[in-house]
Amino acid sequence: MQQEHADLVVTGRIVTMDMQRRVLDDGAIAVKNGAIVAMGTAADMAKRYTAARSLGGPAAIVLPGFIEGHTHCTQCFVRSLTSNELPMIPRIYSPAQRSLDAEQAGVTVKLIAAQLLRAGVTTMCEGTLNPAHEPAIVQAIEETGIRCALARGAPDQDFHHAALYEQLRNKSWLKKRPGEAEADLAHTEDFLRRYPARGKGLIRGAVNASALLGFSETYFREGAAIARKNDATLQVHVGRDREEVEFCLSIWGRRPIERLADLGVIDEHLVAVHAVLASEREIELLAEGKAALAHSPVECVANMNAIPNLPRFRSRGIRVTLGCDNQGNDMFVAMRAAWLIHGAKFGVGAYDPEFLTAGELLAMATIEGAQALRLDDLTGSLETGKAADIVVLDGNAPHLLAMQNLPSEIVRFATRGEVQQTIVAGRVLYDRGELTTIDLPAIAAQARKGADYVRGVVGERRYKPLPSF
Numbered sequence: 001m002q003q004e005h006a007d008l009v010v011t012g013r014i015v016t017m018d019m020q021r022r023v024l025d026d027g028a029i030a031v032k033n034g035a036i037v038a039m040g041t042a043a044d045m046a047k048r049y050t051a052a053r054s055l056g057g058p059a060a061i062v063l064p065g066f067i068e069g070h071t072h073c074t075q076c077f078v079r080s081l082t083s084n085e086l087p088m089i090p091r092i093y094s095p096a097q098r099s100l101d102a103e104q105a106g107v108t109v110k111l112i113a114a115q116l117l118r119a120g121v122t123t124m125c126e127g128t129l130n131p132a133h134e135p136a137i138v139q140a141i142e143e144t145g146i147r148c149a150l151a152r153g154a155p156d157q158d159f160h161h162a163a164l165y166e167q168l169r170n171k172s173w174l175k176k177r178p179g180e181a182e183a184d185l186a187h188t189e190d191f192l193r194r195y196p197a198r199g200k201g202l203i204r205g206a207v208n209a210s211a212l213l214g215f216s217e218t219y220f221r222e223g224a225a226i227a228r229k230n231d232a233t234l235q236v237h238v239g240r241d242r243e244e245v246e247f248c249l250s251i252w253g254r255r256p257i258e259r260l261a262d263l264g265v266i267d268e269h270l271v272a273v274h275a276v277l278a279s280e281r282e283i284e285l286l287a288e289g290k291a292a293l294a295h296s297p298v299e300c301v302a303n304m305n306a307i308p309n310l311p312r313f314r315s316r317g318i319r320v321t322l323g324c325d326n327q328g329n330d331m332f333v334a335m336r337a338a339w340l341i342h343g344a345k346f347g348v349g350a351y352d353p354e355f356l357t358a359g360e361l362l363a364m365a366t367i368e369g370a371q372a373l374r375l376d377d378l379t380g381s382l383e384t385g386k387a388a389d390i391v392v393l394d395g396n397a398p399h400l401l402a403m404q405n406l407p408s409e410i411v412r413f414a415t416r417g418e419v420q421q422t423i424v425a426g427r428v429l430y431d432r433g434e435l436t437t438i439d440l441p442a443i444a445a446q447a448r449k450g451a452d453y454v455r456g457v458v459g460e461r462r463y464k465p466l467p468s469f
Protein backbone atom coordinates (compact mmCIF):
# COMPACT_ATOMS: atom_id res chain seq x y z
CA MET A 1 0.00 0.00 0.00
CA GLN A 2 1.26 3.47 -0.92
CA GLN A 3 1.85 5.48 2.26
CA GLU A 4 0.43 8.96 2.61
CA HIS A 5 2.34 11.89 4.02
CA ALA A 6 1.36 13.55 7.31
CA ASP A 7 2.98 16.59 8.93
CA LEU A 8 2.60 15.05 12.36
CA VAL A 9 1.43 11.81 13.94
CA VAL A 10 0.54 11.72 17.64
CA THR A 11 0.21 8.35 19.37
CA GLY A 12 -0.98 7.27 22.81
CA ARG A 13 -4.16 6.72 24.81
CA ILE A 14 -6.45 9.11 23.04
CA VAL A 15 -9.31 10.69 24.96
CA THR A 16 -11.38 11.92 22.02
CA MET A 17 -14.23 13.73 23.87
CA ASP A 18 -16.34 12.94 20.80
CA MET A 19 -20.10 12.24 21.05
CA GLN A 20 -19.48 8.67 22.22
CA ARG A 21 -16.65 9.81 24.52
CA ARG A 22 -14.40 7.16 22.95
CA VAL A 23 -10.97 6.47 24.39
CA LEU A 24 -8.58 4.82 21.90
CA ASP A 25 -6.17 2.84 24.07
CA ASP A 26 -3.44 2.38 21.51
CA GLY A 27 -4.39 5.07 19.06
CA ALA A 28 -2.89 7.58 16.68
CA ILE A 29 -3.87 10.90 15.10
CA ALA A 30 -2.55 12.03 11.72
CA VAL A 31 -2.27 15.80 11.19
CA LYS A 32 -1.88 17.62 7.90
CA ASN A 33 -2.13 21.33 7.11
CA GLY A 34 -3.23 22.07 10.66
CA ALA A 35 -6.15 19.64 10.69
CA ILE A 36 -6.79 16.09 11.91
CA VAL A 37 -6.94 14.02 8.71
CA ALA A 38 -7.26 10.53 10.21
CA MET A 39 -7.48 8.64 13.50
CA GLY A 40 -7.18 4.93 14.25
CA THR A 41 -5.05 2.33 15.93
CA ALA A 42 -1.36 3.13 16.16
CA ALA A 43 -0.54 0.03 14.08
CA ASP A 44 -2.95 0.93 11.25
CA MET A 45 -1.86 4.54 11.15
CA ALA A 46 1.81 3.53 11.04
CA LYS A 47 1.01 1.49 7.93
CA ARG A 48 -0.97 4.33 6.34
CA TYR A 49 1.22 7.36 7.06
CA THR A 50 4.80 8.50 6.94
CA ALA A 51 5.14 11.45 9.28
CA ALA A 52 7.52 14.39 9.23
CA ARG A 53 7.31 14.33 13.01
CA SER A 54 6.01 11.87 15.60
CA LEU A 55 4.94 12.73 19.16
CA GLY A 56 3.53 10.81 22.08
CA GLY A 57 4.20 7.10 22.44
CA PRO A 58 2.54 4.09 24.06
CA ALA A 59 2.49 5.72 27.52
CA ALA A 60 1.28 9.14 26.38
CA ILE A 61 -2.20 10.42 27.19
CA VAL A 62 -3.58 12.55 24.38
CA LEU A 63 -6.42 15.01 24.95
CA PRO A 64 -8.14 17.75 23.00
CA GLY A 65 -6.46 21.07 23.79
CA PHE A 66 -8.24 22.75 26.68
CA ILE A 67 -10.67 25.61 26.11
CA GLU A 68 -10.20 28.48 28.56
CA GLY A 69 -13.61 30.13 28.62
CA HIS A 70 -13.14 33.57 30.12
CA THR A 71 -10.28 35.92 30.79
CA HIS A 72 -9.09 39.50 30.46
CA CYS A 73 -5.40 39.56 29.57
CA THR A 74 -4.91 43.13 30.78
CA GLN A 75 -5.90 42.12 34.32
CA CYS A 76 -2.93 39.81 34.75
CA PHE A 77 -0.71 42.38 36.47
CA VAL A 78 -3.40 43.24 39.00
CA ARG A 79 -4.86 39.85 39.91
CA SER A 80 -3.42 39.60 43.42
CA LEU A 81 -4.30 43.19 44.30
CA THR A 82 -8.02 42.44 43.96
CA SER A 83 -8.22 39.43 46.25
CA ASN A 84 -10.54 39.87 49.23
CA GLU A 85 -11.22 43.46 48.19
CA LEU A 86 -14.86 43.37 47.20
CA PRO A 87 -16.40 45.38 45.67
CA MET A 88 -13.37 46.11 43.58
CA ILE A 89 -14.15 46.34 39.86
CA PRO A 90 -14.46 50.16 39.52
CA ARG A 91 -12.02 50.72 42.39
CA ILE A 92 -9.14 48.45 41.32
CA TYR A 93 -9.67 46.34 38.18
CA SER A 94 -10.83 49.04 35.80
CA PRO A 95 -8.23 51.73 36.67
CA ALA A 96 -5.46 49.12 36.54
CA GLN A 97 -6.53 48.03 33.06
CA ARG A 98 -7.02 51.56 31.77
CA SER A 99 -3.58 52.60 32.98
CA LEU A 100 -1.72 50.23 30.65
CA ASP A 101 -0.23 51.44 27.39
CA ALA A 102 -0.48 49.36 24.23
CA GLU A 103 2.95 47.80 24.70
CA GLN A 104 2.10 46.71 28.25
CA ALA A 105 -1.18 45.25 26.99
CA GLY A 106 0.77 43.17 24.45
CA VAL A 107 3.02 41.88 27.23
CA THR A 108 -0.01 40.79 29.28
CA VAL A 109 -1.26 38.71 26.34
CA LYS A 110 2.07 36.93 25.95
CA LEU A 111 2.39 36.36 29.67
CA ILE A 112 -1.07 34.79 29.84
CA ALA A 113 -0.60 32.77 26.64
CA ALA A 114 2.70 31.42 28.02
CA GLN A 115 0.94 30.21 31.18
CA LEU A 116 -1.97 28.72 29.25
CA LEU A 117 0.12 26.94 26.62
CA ARG A 118 2.33 25.28 29.19
CA ALA A 119 -0.83 24.02 30.87
CA GLY A 120 -2.23 22.47 27.68
CA VAL A 121 -4.68 25.24 26.78
CA THR A 122 -5.09 25.76 23.03
CA THR A 123 -7.99 28.25 23.04
CA MET A 124 -8.64 31.21 25.27
CA CYS A 125 -11.56 33.58 25.38
CA GLU A 126 -10.68 37.23 25.79
CA GLY A 127 -13.19 40.01 26.42
CA THR A 128 -11.30 43.19 25.51
CA LEU A 129 -12.60 46.31 27.16
CA ASN A 130 -10.31 49.14 26.12
CA PRO A 131 -10.32 49.87 22.37
CA ALA A 132 -6.90 51.54 22.76
CA HIS A 133 -5.42 48.10 23.51
CA GLU A 134 -7.23 46.21 20.81
CA PRO A 135 -4.64 46.28 17.99
CA ALA A 136 -1.83 45.38 20.42
CA ILE A 137 -3.85 42.52 21.88
CA VAL A 138 -4.77 41.13 18.46
CA GLN A 139 -1.17 41.35 17.26
CA ALA A 140 0.19 39.64 20.37
CA ILE A 141 -2.39 36.83 20.12
CA GLU A 142 -1.44 36.27 16.49
CA GLU A 143 2.26 36.17 17.37
CA THR A 144 1.73 33.53 20.05
CA GLY A 145 -0.31 31.29 17.73
CA ILE A 146 -2.87 30.45 20.43
CA ARG A 147 -6.50 30.16 19.33
CA CYS A 148 -8.73 32.91 20.68
CA ALA A 149 -12.39 33.76 20.86
CA LEU A 150 -12.16 37.51 21.12
CA ALA A 151 -15.19 39.46 22.26
CA ARG A 152 -14.86 43.16 21.61
CA GLY A 153 -17.01 46.07 22.74
CA ALA A 154 -16.66 49.35 24.62
CA PRO A 155 -19.10 50.79 27.17
CA ASP A 156 -21.39 53.59 26.03
CA GLN A 157 -23.11 54.82 29.16
CA ASP A 158 -22.22 56.55 32.39
CA PHE A 159 -23.70 55.25 35.60
CA HIS A 160 -23.68 55.85 39.28
CA HIS A 161 -24.63 53.29 41.87
CA ALA A 162 -25.67 54.98 45.08
CA ALA A 163 -24.09 53.09 47.94
CA LEU A 164 -25.91 52.06 51.09
CA TYR A 165 -25.81 55.30 53.13
CA GLU A 166 -25.77 57.57 50.11
CA GLN A 167 -29.21 56.29 49.11
CA LEU A 168 -30.70 58.42 51.88
CA ARG A 169 -30.23 61.49 49.69
CA ASN A 170 -29.28 60.13 46.31
CA LYS A 171 -30.34 57.54 43.78
CA SER A 172 -28.55 55.30 41.32
CA TRP A 173 -28.70 56.55 37.75
CA LEU A 174 -27.47 55.83 34.26
CA LYS A 175 -27.03 58.04 31.24
CA LYS A 176 -26.38 56.86 27.71
CA ARG A 177 -23.72 58.73 25.76
CA PRO A 178 -25.48 59.42 22.43
CA GLY A 179 -24.06 57.81 19.31
CA GLU A 180 -21.40 55.76 21.06
CA ALA A 181 -23.22 52.41 20.83
CA GLU A 182 -23.69 52.80 17.09
CA ALA A 183 -20.07 53.86 16.55
CA ASP A 184 -18.59 51.06 18.64
CA LEU A 185 -20.85 48.38 17.18
CA ALA A 186 -19.76 49.48 13.70
CA HIS A 187 -16.22 48.63 14.84
CA THR A 188 -17.46 45.25 16.05
CA GLU A 189 -19.07 44.53 12.69
CA ASP A 190 -15.82 45.46 10.97
CA PHE A 191 -13.92 43.23 13.42
CA LEU A 192 -16.28 40.35 12.62
CA ARG A 193 -15.65 40.82 8.90
CA ARG A 194 -11.91 40.47 9.55
CA TYR A 195 -12.26 37.73 12.16
CA PRO A 196 -15.50 35.89 11.34
CA ALA A 197 -17.25 34.19 14.22
CA ARG A 198 -17.47 30.97 12.22
CA GLY A 199 -14.21 31.38 10.28
CA LYS A 200 -11.29 28.98 10.10
CA GLY A 201 -8.70 31.43 11.46
CA LEU A 202 -7.11 31.40 14.90
CA ILE A 203 -9.11 34.41 16.06
CA ARG A 204 -12.88 34.28 16.04
CA GLY A 205 -14.69 37.51 16.75
CA ALA A 206 -17.54 37.88 19.24
CA VAL A 207 -19.65 40.67 20.70
CA ASN A 208 -18.91 41.94 24.20
CA ALA A 209 -21.56 43.88 26.10
CA SER A 210 -19.64 43.55 29.30
CA ALA A 211 -22.23 44.56 31.87
CA LEU A 212 -25.66 46.13 32.36
CA LEU A 213 -24.07 49.08 34.13
CA GLY A 214 -21.84 50.44 31.38
CA PHE A 215 -23.68 49.30 28.25
CA SER A 216 -26.96 50.89 27.19
CA GLU A 217 -30.22 49.28 26.16
CA THR A 218 -29.42 50.25 22.54
CA TYR A 219 -26.05 48.55 22.82
CA PHE A 220 -27.58 45.33 24.14
CA ARG A 221 -30.36 45.13 21.56
CA GLU A 222 -28.17 46.00 18.57
CA GLY A 223 -25.20 43.99 19.83
CA ALA A 224 -27.45 40.93 20.17
CA ALA A 225 -28.72 41.46 16.62
CA ILE A 226 -25.12 41.57 15.34
CA ALA A 227 -24.31 38.38 17.28
CA ARG A 228 -27.29 36.61 15.69
CA LYS A 229 -26.48 37.84 12.19
CA ASN A 230 -22.87 36.66 12.47
CA ASP A 231 -23.61 33.53 14.53
CA ALA A 232 -21.25 34.98 17.13
CA THR A 233 -21.49 34.85 20.91
CA LEU A 234 -22.75 37.81 22.92
CA GLN A 235 -20.75 37.84 26.14
CA VAL A 236 -22.20 39.55 29.19
CA HIS A 237 -21.00 39.62 32.80
CA VAL A 238 -24.24 39.19 34.67
CA GLY A 239 -25.29 38.30 38.20
CA ARG A 240 -21.69 38.78 39.17
CA ASP A 241 -21.86 40.61 42.48
CA ARG A 242 -24.31 42.13 44.93
CA GLU A 243 -23.66 45.69 43.76
CA GLU A 244 -24.81 44.80 40.25
CA VAL A 245 -27.96 43.08 41.54
CA GLU A 246 -28.73 46.10 43.75
CA PHE A 247 -28.12 48.46 40.84
CA CYS A 248 -30.50 46.54 38.55
CA LEU A 249 -33.16 46.41 41.26
CA SER A 250 -32.79 50.14 41.94
CA ILE A 251 -33.03 51.15 38.26
CA TRP A 252 -35.40 48.58 36.72
CA GLY A 253 -36.87 46.70 39.67
CA ARG A 254 -35.53 43.55 38.04
CA ARG A 255 -32.64 41.21 38.78
CA PRO A 256 -29.82 41.25 36.17
CA ILE A 257 -30.79 38.17 34.14
CA GLU A 258 -34.45 39.20 34.26
CA ARG A 259 -33.35 42.50 32.77
CA LEU A 260 -31.53 40.64 29.96
CA ALA A 261 -34.77 38.73 29.32
CA ASP A 262 -36.68 42.04 29.14
CA LEU A 263 -34.14 43.25 26.57
CA GLY A 264 -34.76 40.13 24.47
CA VAL A 265 -31.11 39.09 24.36
CA ILE A 266 -31.27 35.63 25.96
CA ASP A 267 -30.77 33.09 23.19
CA GLU A 268 -28.22 30.47 22.13
CA HIS A 269 -25.68 33.19 21.34
CA LEU A 270 -25.60 34.53 24.88
CA VAL A 271 -22.74 33.55 27.15
CA ALA A 272 -23.68 34.60 30.68
CA VAL A 273 -20.36 35.24 32.38
CA HIS A 274 -20.21 34.27 36.07
CA ALA A 275 -23.96 34.45 36.93
CA VAL A 276 -22.93 33.40 40.44
CA LEU A 277 -25.95 35.16 41.96
CA ALA A 278 -28.48 33.79 39.46
CA SER A 279 -31.73 32.92 41.20
CA GLU A 280 -33.60 29.72 40.28
CA ARG A 281 -35.94 31.84 38.17
CA GLU A 282 -33.00 33.40 36.36
CA ILE A 283 -31.36 30.01 35.72
CA GLU A 284 -34.69 28.99 34.18
CA LEU A 285 -34.61 32.06 31.89
CA LEU A 286 -31.12 31.12 30.68
CA ALA A 287 -32.19 27.51 30.14
CA GLU A 288 -35.34 28.46 28.21
CA GLY A 289 -33.25 30.70 25.93
CA LYS A 290 -30.56 28.00 25.48
CA ALA A 291 -27.88 30.39 26.69
CA ALA A 292 -24.47 29.21 27.96
CA LEU A 293 -22.57 29.89 31.18
CA ALA A 294 -18.91 30.90 31.57
CA HIS A 295 -17.89 29.83 35.06
CA SER A 296 -14.58 30.77 36.70
CA PRO A 297 -14.34 28.57 39.80
CA VAL A 298 -11.14 29.97 41.30
CA GLU A 299 -12.42 33.51 40.86
CA CYS A 300 -15.45 32.58 42.98
CA VAL A 301 -13.18 32.02 45.94
CA ALA A 302 -10.54 34.65 45.19
CA ASN A 303 -13.11 37.42 44.98
CA MET A 304 -15.76 35.93 47.26
CA ASN A 305 -18.76 36.96 45.19
CA ALA A 306 -20.68 33.68 45.46
CA ILE A 307 -20.59 30.07 44.28
CA PRO A 308 -23.18 29.49 41.55
CA ASN A 309 -25.58 26.57 41.72
CA LEU A 310 -23.72 24.64 39.02
CA PRO A 311 -25.68 21.38 39.49
CA ARG A 312 -28.88 23.37 38.84
CA PHE A 313 -27.43 24.95 35.67
CA ARG A 314 -26.36 21.45 34.56
CA SER A 315 -29.68 19.82 35.32
CA ARG A 316 -31.39 22.43 33.14
CA GLY A 317 -29.10 21.57 30.21
CA ILE A 318 -27.11 24.80 30.23
CA ARG A 319 -23.72 24.37 28.53
CA VAL A 320 -20.79 25.46 30.66
CA THR A 321 -17.33 26.68 29.75
CA LEU A 322 -14.73 26.95 32.52
CA GLY A 323 -12.72 30.15 32.72
CA CYS A 324 -9.50 30.97 34.51
CA ASP A 325 -10.07 34.72 34.69
CA ASN A 326 -6.42 35.20 35.63
CA GLN A 327 -6.79 33.29 38.86
CA GLY A 328 -4.27 30.63 37.83
CA ASN A 329 -4.10 30.30 34.06
CA ASP A 330 -4.32 26.53 34.11
CA MET A 331 -7.36 24.39 33.28
CA PHE A 332 -6.19 21.51 35.49
CA VAL A 333 -6.50 23.99 38.35
CA ALA A 334 -9.87 25.26 37.08
CA MET A 335 -11.30 21.74 36.76
CA ARG A 336 -10.07 20.68 40.18
CA ALA A 337 -11.22 23.90 41.82
CA ALA A 338 -14.70 23.36 40.35
CA TRP A 339 -14.72 19.77 41.57
CA LEU A 340 -13.72 20.87 45.08
CA ILE A 341 -15.91 23.94 45.55
CA HIS A 342 -19.04 22.32 44.13
CA GLY A 343 -18.18 19.06 45.86
CA ALA A 344 -17.92 20.85 49.19
CA LYS A 345 -21.13 22.79 48.69
CA PHE A 346 -23.43 20.41 46.80
CA GLY A 347 -21.83 16.97 47.10
CA VAL A 348 -20.78 16.87 50.74
CA GLY A 349 -23.66 19.14 51.76
CA ALA A 350 -26.28 16.80 50.25
CA TYR A 351 -24.33 13.55 50.71
CA ASP A 352 -24.72 13.15 46.94
CA PRO A 353 -21.83 11.49 45.08
CA GLU A 354 -23.36 12.40 41.72
CA PHE A 355 -23.51 16.16 42.25
CA LEU A 356 -21.13 16.65 39.33
CA THR A 357 -18.92 14.00 37.80
CA ALA A 358 -15.26 14.57 37.03
CA GLY A 359 -16.00 13.49 33.44
CA GLU A 360 -18.49 16.35 33.14
CA LEU A 361 -15.78 18.77 34.25
CA LEU A 362 -13.40 17.44 31.59
CA ALA A 363 -16.17 18.04 29.05
CA MET A 364 -16.63 21.62 30.27
CA ALA A 365 -12.89 22.16 29.78
CA THR A 366 -13.00 20.72 26.24
CA ILE A 367 -15.98 19.96 23.99
CA GLU A 368 -18.74 21.52 26.07
CA GLY A 369 -16.66 24.67 26.52
CA ALA A 370 -16.22 24.76 22.75
CA GLN A 371 -19.99 24.39 22.31
CA ALA A 372 -20.68 27.20 24.77
CA LEU A 373 -18.34 29.49 22.82
CA ARG A 374 -19.64 28.27 19.41
CA LEU A 375 -16.24 26.84 18.49
CA ASP A 376 -17.16 23.15 18.43
CA ASP A 377 -17.17 22.88 14.64
CA LEU A 378 -13.44 23.57 14.86
CA THR A 379 -12.05 22.44 18.20
CA GLY A 380 -12.85 20.89 21.59
CA SER A 381 -12.65 17.20 20.59
CA LEU A 382 -10.30 14.95 18.64
CA GLU A 383 -12.16 14.04 15.45
CA THR A 384 -11.26 13.83 11.79
CA GLY A 385 -11.84 17.17 10.08
CA LYS A 386 -11.32 19.30 13.18
CA ALA A 387 -8.32 21.52 13.82
CA ALA A 388 -5.33 19.72 15.30
CA ASP A 389 -5.61 21.30 18.77
CA ILE A 390 -3.99 18.64 20.91
CA VAL A 391 -2.30 18.25 24.28
CA VAL A 392 0.08 15.38 24.99
CA LEU A 393 0.56 14.29 28.62
CA ASP A 394 3.25 12.09 30.10
CA GLY A 395 1.34 8.97 31.17
CA ASN A 396 4.43 7.68 33.00
CA ALA A 397 4.02 10.23 35.79
CA PRO A 398 3.67 8.13 38.97
CA HIS A 399 0.30 9.62 39.92
CA LEU A 400 -1.12 8.74 36.48
CA LEU A 401 -0.01 5.11 36.36
CA ALA A 402 -2.85 3.30 38.16
CA MET A 403 -5.65 4.61 35.97
CA GLN A 404 -9.09 3.04 36.40
CA ASN A 405 -11.12 5.73 34.71
CA LEU A 406 -9.02 7.94 32.50
CA PRO A 407 -11.22 11.06 32.06
CA SER A 408 -12.17 11.21 35.71
CA GLU A 409 -8.64 10.70 36.97
CA ILE A 410 -7.22 13.36 34.68
CA VAL A 411 -9.52 15.86 36.39
CA ARG A 412 -8.64 14.66 39.87
CA PHE A 413 -4.91 13.93 39.57
CA ALA A 414 -3.22 15.33 36.45
CA THR A 415 -1.31 18.63 36.49
CA ARG A 416 0.36 20.90 33.99
CA GLY A 417 3.62 19.20 35.01
CA GLU A 418 2.66 16.29 32.75
CA VAL A 419 2.08 18.44 29.67
CA GLN A 420 4.72 17.50 27.13
CA GLN A 421 3.39 19.27 24.06
CA THR A 422 0.63 21.75 23.34
CA ILE A 423 -0.34 21.84 19.69
CA VAL A 424 -2.58 24.47 18.06
CA ALA A 425 -3.70 23.97 14.45
CA GLY A 426 -0.89 21.47 14.01
CA ARG A 427 1.84 23.81 15.33
CA VAL A 428 3.73 22.68 18.42
CA LEU A 429 3.65 25.83 20.58
CA TYR A 430 4.92 24.22 23.78
CA ASP A 431 7.42 21.41 23.67
CA ARG A 432 8.90 19.87 26.83
CA GLY A 433 9.50 23.08 28.72
CA GLU A 434 10.05 25.35 25.72
CA LEU A 435 7.61 27.89 24.33
CA THR A 436 8.25 27.97 20.59
CA THR A 437 6.53 31.29 19.74
CA ILE A 438 7.01 33.28 22.95
CA ASP A 439 10.40 34.59 24.02
CA LEU A 440 9.75 34.32 27.75
CA PRO A 441 13.10 35.73 28.95
CA ALA A 442 12.52 38.75 26.70
CA ILE A 443 9.13 39.55 28.24
CA ALA A 444 10.05 38.63 31.83
CA ALA A 445 11.56 42.03 32.61
CA GLN A 446 8.60 43.83 31.02
CA ALA A 447 6.20 41.68 33.04
CA ARG A 448 7.94 42.48 36.34
CA LYS A 449 7.98 46.17 35.47
CA GLY A 450 4.31 46.04 34.51
CA ALA A 451 3.37 44.42 37.82
CA ASP A 452 5.29 47.10 39.78
CA TYR A 453 3.71 49.84 37.70
CA VAL A 454 0.17 48.59 38.32
CA ARG A 455 0.83 48.28 42.05
CA GLY A 456 1.84 51.93 41.98
CA VAL A 457 -1.38 52.88 40.16
CA VAL A 458 -3.88 51.08 42.38
CA GLY A 459 -2.01 50.15 45.57
CA GLU A 460 -3.47 53.04 47.56
CA ARG A 461 -6.99 52.18 46.43
CA ARG A 462 -6.90 48.89 48.31
CA TYR A 463 -8.69 48.65 51.66
CA LYS A 464 -5.92 46.59 53.07
CA PRO A 465 -2.15 47.00 52.72
CA LEU A 466 -0.42 44.17 50.89
CA PRO A 467 0.70 41.52 53.35
CA SER A 468 4.42 41.45 53.94
CA PHE A 469 4.73 37.74 53.15
Ligand SMILES: [Zn+2]
Pocket (backbone or CB within 6 Å): 070, 071, 072, 127, 237, 273, 325
Ligand atom coordinates in the same frame (compact mmCIF):
# COMPACT_ATOMS: atom_id res chain seq x y z
ZN1 LIG B 1 -14.62 38.99 33.05
